[in-house]
Amino acid sequence: MTSEDRTNPNREGIELPAPTSAPFVCAFGVTLIFAGIVTNWAVSIVGFVLGIVGAIRWWHEVLPDNRKECLPIDGRRPTIEVSPGGVAHLMTAESPHRARIPLEIHPYGAGVKGGIAGGIAMAIVAGVWGWVDQSSIWYPVNILGATVLPDFAHENATQLAQWHTAAFVLGLVIHACMSLMIGLLYGVILPMIPRFRLGFAAVAVPLIWTGLAWASLDIINPLLNQQINWWWFIGSQVAFGLACWFVVSRSERIGTMQNWSMLERTGMESPGIREMGGDG
Amino acid sequence: MSTLNAQPVGAPTPPDALPQTLNSGKCGMLCLIASEITFFGTLLAVYLFYIGKDPVGTPTPAEMLDVSVAPLKVVFNSIFLLTSSIWITLAVRQLARGNIKAFAVWWLLTILFGLEFLVGTGFEWYGLIAEQGFTIRTNLFGSGFYTVVGFHAAHVTIGLFLLSLVFVLTCLGKMHQRHTEKVELLSWYWHFVDGIWIVVFTIVYIIGH
Amino acid sequence: MTTLDHPGNPTRIKPTFLGRMHEWIATADHKKLGVMYVTTGLIFFLIGGLEATMMRWQLAVPGSTLLSPSDFNRLFTMHGTTMVFLVGMPILLGVANYFVPLQIGARDLAFPRLNAFGFWLFFFGGLLLYFSYFGAQGLYGMGSAPDVGWFAYAPLTERTYSRGHSTDYWILGLLVSSFGSIATGINLITTILTMRCRGMTLMKMPLLVWLMLIDAVLIMIAMPPLAAAQVMLLFDRLLGAHFFDVQGGGSAILWQNLFWFFGHPEVYILILPAFAYVSEIIPVFCRKVIFGYPLMVAATVSIGFISLGVWVHHLFALGLSPMVNTIFMGSTMLIAIPTGIKMFNWVGTMVGGKIRFDTPMLFSTGFLALFLIGGLTGIMLSVVPFDWQVSDSYFVVGHFHYVLFGGLVFSIFAAIYYWFPKVTGRMMNEALGKWQFWLLFLGFNLTFGPMHVSGMLGMPRRIYTYHADRGWDLWNLLSSIGVLVQIAGVAFFVWNVIHSLRKGREAGADPWDAWTLEWSTASPPPDYNFEEIPEVYSRRPLWDIKHPDDPDWKYE
Ligand code: HEM
Numbered sequence A: 001m002t003s004e005d006r007t008n009p010n011r012e013g014i015e016l017p018a019p020t021s022a023p024f025v026c027a028f029g030v031t032l033i034f035a036g037i038v039t040n041w042a043v044s045i046v047g048f049v050l051g052i053v054g055a056i057r058w059w060h061e062v063l064p065d066n067r068k069e070c071l072p073i074d075g076r077r078p079t080i081e082v083s084p085g086g087v088a089h090l091m092t093a094e095s096p097h098r099a100r101i102p103l104e105i106h107p108y109g110a111g112v113k114g115g116i117a118g119g120i121a122m123a124i125v126a127g128v129w130g131w132v133d134q135s136s137i138w139y140p141v142n143i144l145g146a147t148v149l150p151d152f153a154h155e156n157a158t159q160l161a162q163w164h165t166a167a168f169v170l171g172l173v174i175h176a177c178m179s180l181m182i183g184l185l186y187g188v189i190l191p192m193i194p195r196f197r198l199g200f201a202a203v204a205v206p207l208i209w210t211g212l213a214w215a216s217l218d219i220i221n222p223l224l225n226q227q228i229n230w231w232w233f234i235g236s237q238v239a240f241g242l243a244c245w246f247v248v249s250r251s252e253r254i255g256t257m258q259n260w261s262m263l264e265r266t267g268m269e270s271p272g273i274r275e276m277g278g279d280g
Numbered sequence B: 001m002s003t004l005n006a007q008p009v010g011a012p013t014p015p016d017a018l019p020q021t022l023n024s025g026k027c028g029m030l031c032l033i034a035s036e037i038t039f040f041g042t043l044l045a046v047y048l049f050y051i052g053k054d055p056v057g058t059p060t061p062a063e064m065l066d067v068s069v070a071p072l073k074v075v076f077n078s079i080f081l082l083t084s085s086i087w088i089t090l091a092v093r094q095l096a097r098g099n100i101k102a103f104a105v106w107w108l109l110t111i112l113f114g115l116e117f118l119v120g121t122g123f124e125w126y127g128l129i130a131e132q133g134f135t136i137r138t139n140l141f142g143s144g145f146y147t148v149v150g151f152h153a154a155h156v157t158i159g160l161f162l163l164s165l166v167f168v169l170t171c172l173g174k175m176h177q178r179h180t181e182k183v184e185l186l187s188w189y190w191h192f193v194d195g196i197w198i199v200v201f202t203i204v205y206i207i208g209h
Numbered sequence C: 001m002t003t004l005d006h007p008g009n010p011t012r013i014k015p016t017f018l019g020r021m022h023e024w025i026a027t028a029d030h031k032k033l034g035v036m037y038v039t040t041g042l043i044f045f046l047i048g049g050l051e052a053t054m055m056r057w058q059l060a061v062p063g064s065t066l067l068s069p070s071d072f073n074r075l076f077t078m079h080g081t082t083m084v085f086l087v088g089m090p091i092l093l094g095v096a097n098y099f100v101p102l103q104i105g106a107r108d109l110a111f112p113r114l115n116a117f118g119f120w121l122f123f124f125g126g127l128l129l130y131f132s133y134f135g136a137q138g139l140y141g142m143g144s145a146p147d148v149g150w151f152a153y154a155p156l157t158e159r160t161y162s163r164g165h166s167t168d169y170w171i172l173g174l175l176v177s178s179f180g181s182i183a184t185g186i187n188l189i190t191t192i193l194t195m196r197c198r199g200m201t202l203m204k205m206p207l208l209v210w211l212m213l214i215d216a217v218l219i220m221i222a223m224p225p226l227a228a229a230q231v232m233l234l235f236d237r238l239l240g241a242h243f244f245d246v247q248g249g250g251s252a253i254l255w256q257n258l259f260w261f262f263g264h265p266e267v268y269i270l271i272l273p274a275f276a277y278v279s280e281i282i283p284v285f286c287r288k289v290i291f292g293y294p295l296m297v298a299a300t301v302s303i304g305f306i307s308l309g310v311w312v313h314h315l316f317a318l319g320l321s322p323m324v325n326t327i328f329m330g331s332t333m334l335i336a337i338p339t340g341i342k343m344f345n346w347v348g349t350m351v352g353g354k355i356r357f358d359t360p361m362l363f364s365t366g367f368l369a370l371f372l373i374g375g376l377t378g379i380m381l382s383v384v385p386f387d388w389q390v391s392d393s394y395f396v397v398g399h400f401h402y403v404l405f406g407g408l409v410f411s412i413f414a415a416i417y418y419w420f421p422k423v424t425g426r427m428m429n430e431a432l433g434k435w436q437f438w439l440l441f442l443g444f445n446l447t448f449g450p451m452h453v454s455g456m457l458g459m460p461r462r463i464y465t466y467h468a469d470r471g472w473d474l475w476n477l478l479s480s481i482g483v484l485v486q487i488a489g490v491a492f493f494v495w496n497v498i499h500s501l502r503k504g505r506e507a508g509a510d511p512w513d514a515w516t517l518e519w520s521t522a523s524p525p526p527d528y529n530f531e532e533i534p535e536v537y538s539r540r541p542l543w544d545i546k547h548p549d550d551p552d553w554k555y556e
């Protein structure tokens, strides 16, 4: 497209490529050539002839110059209603215009701390269960280890109540990783939740998570499934949610960097940038 | 009521968004070449994968490509194909200057050189098939060899066909300076066919040997 | 605002039936071709759906004998092939055909005749594939369709095992139609790179245009290798070559690699358009700009790159070296990052917005929920040991239907409800649309949710029946019942289209109060799209005009 026809001073009509059946004929020919391979060579011959006919017509369209048709302007030209005002803005003192929510977030550190607190609370509840139910606090650790050490699932309750170094180390690592990850997620997600943050953290998520674990463990590892008391499971999840929520929501919120300039975000030292407004 | 190309007060005048160097024809041809490269790339990857994996063993690439082809002949043909790239560049340059006659001469030379390559391949294949009885079904090497070289030859054929079409139009006096652009695009395709041959030649006649 | 007496071309005399036929056959207009693509795709969607229904009917109860094993093989092969190549591809190309030029302020694609050629190749390729039902010589002289699965693993496809011509039809039909797709892909790239209106720099393009650009690049890179692989297979079958003939030293594993080198990018070719539609729809119905535009672009580009390097995750069960498996497990998980970024950006767009739940938005929200599930099961599958457990089971079937049906098809419905007024000048019916959405949503989950369970219980895919003692009965019955609900949903859709075409409320140029250029021209747009080629100053040119006191160009 050249810059002349872009502004289109020509009021009578607008030039567009002329319709042509050449592509249709050509495509049909090509298909027949292929179809002949699995039917009869005569089909291919017909296809070839059609293809050539189509190609010749096509060349007549584009050689030496593209054929065009001139279409009349039909006058249906919609107007675009101007409606100034009436736009609800998300604005704050910090962000003069078009803020993106959330305006403030919890620092990642809060998520990490929340994860640690939640992990400890959860371990305590699980330990209490082990003590009350099986009179061994190693029981829940061993079960966690059993998710990756398949041999463990076959052991009976007394064996599971004893101390196993491998299971302890593995269980601890799994527990720490999961707690940190979920803590981080809480830290990121909680400010996005408009209402009922406590309900989300301490009721909804534990229930959903337990439900998922319950439904899939029955299929993935039914033996392991028998060793778990799901009511206590929910209890430990709720303990996690409560502790994590408590720590995260008490942390000081920080504003997002949405109004910062590129230079500020990269941490470059250049006084006065903020006042100049940056490149937003 | 407001129109779509009224510049709002205070708005910066929009720059022309489009790069001046890349027009539709060039962009389309480059894309076509890119997709052809992935096509040939697949065939060549398969060829490379199968080198030395033939359970039937004989005939090996070394045997076949030595006996009948006499590598010198292939090199000879390749030189014809590769130099045709030079002639087509010269032809386009003449057309850009409006020198139709000189254009026609260089263009014809390109066609003849390409034709020599094709005929050369034909003789090579005739030797292999009719005299040595080496076909696409003989073994894995045969399958790969005929497919790769065959698809390249098919591309040369298509190229020659299009080149001849332009030549006929030139003889009919329908080619003018303003067609330089379209002709140049065709020359890009021809360069691609030549370039691919260098890769095919390296893999089939040197690495796979 | 002019009223429309008969949508189409008001200035012309009403043509005869034959005249109109000729107009469609000879057209090089991107809008007509777009409509033809989408219509053909929807018709194939009904055919593919019929095939699926027959399969679920057979599987509803154990030991059923409604279908013979070989009929069943043909059905799942044709179903998969149809849905990917004859439904997904044409619809995505059709929508791109129609709206890319409109959104970038152009009058047509770069190569209009090539565009028509591409469509007809796709069309005849599809017909050739289906002709196999009549033409492919089966063992007893009866026609029969391909029965080797949509990925046609070697050596099952070799002459020795697949007699007659059914596999040849599969190869040839797809070859022809993929030539068409490649041509149209190249056409789209060229159009987007060279035909944007003044002011539309790359970073001011609507996201649909960005996504279709990357999509077309993937088509250009990934489809020729499939063609090459199919040609080699064809040479094996017709000329006696040995590429995939294991007796002759050929490698069946090589076919798997070649197919999935195409196949994985292909699934992203199918899902990027879904991303494109919801990226257009969600902001309009939340009355907010899209959250994180630059990040969306970056995520799109990186998805394009990464998707070319993950194909081995379809080959985990093959027994490749642990090193290879681990590398591809890593790259597969990597792709979840840009995908996740997109999910967050859509949700971020919704947060705090004034959401209007019209049907397009309903389907987009459905897309978010279902695609999320599909993405999560995808990540589960990328873990090698888990994949070994459920590979080739109904779990995988569940996974890819959540991404392809829940993802792609739901977003296609969103797109149809959103752009139907632009294409036809009439609104679709909201009430019928809501019925369709809820029935489809319910039926979909009823069908494909239980598949995760039956898959984990060990039910392999592609079996034509099963014993009653496996514990799979309930899940299969639920799946089959779900199909009935879905059929009801699709029936509402068909009804809605027919009803709205004839009696739909007149739409006007801009029924959704949207912001991209296609809404600035009449509905349906005149042949030349824009009387004057527009100029844009921001990503939302119509917003700038509607709100001169608060234009976007001040903040981009
Ligand atoms: C988060 C992103 C995704 C991941 C990690 C992922 C992972 C996987 C894996 C590992 C498999 C192989 C399963 C097996 O055969 O054992 C698979 C299969 C499949 N995926 Fe995905 N996937 C993702 C997204 C998608 C998307 C977006 C689509 C399409 C729109 C898709 C379509 C498919 C299909 C069609 C198959 C099955 C192919 C077949 O065997 O017939 N996936 N996916």
Ligand SMILES: [Cu+2]
Pocket: C263, C264, C267, C310, C311, C313, C314
């Ligand atoms: Cu994949």
